[in-house]
């Protein structure tokens with residue numbers, strides 16, 4: 001099978017995201033999931049698809065800011081209007097599987113997005129309350145402590161994270177460990193970028 005490539009360039013994808021997302025929190029999350037997805041593509045032996053995995057991550061919540069009640073339902077229309085192809089649209093929508101849509105994660109990239117998206121939010125929430133405000137010194141055991149506290153980052157669904165880990169056939173610890181490494185790989189660049197954007 002040939003490598004999945006995005007029909008949108010990274011610059012076009014960013015412009016498309018900016019049309020529908022203004023909130024710095026949302027932009028930071030989109031950039032983080034992009035970086036995380038790129039890291040996973042390389043880690044899992046799909047380095048030739050890293051751009052595509054990253055762009056799916058960048059655009060995965062495109063409809064959330066303006067259409068929170070139609071999350072993953074409005075996305076195809078927004079993405080198509082920006083020239084996205086069906087593989088990209090399927091990738092984005094599959095992270096709403098059994099939540100808002102019936103689009104099942106099939107591709108490994110889609111399973112990674114499903115598993116890592118909410119976890120990325122939880123790890124970020126845990127990082128910003130640390131003295132370092134960073135994932136660079138974050139360890140699996142401190143994430144697990146927060147993970148087990150149901151009222152911490154309660155919006156990050158543990159059920160989705162665990163379902164995602166099961167789809168990948170991974171233990172939760174492995175998913176957490178890899179996602180911390182993935183977030184470390186892009187934290188500094190994203191912080192610098194967000195500072196310039198402010």
Ligand SMILES: [Fe+2]
Nearest residue numbers: 029060061117
């Ligand atoms: Fe997300």
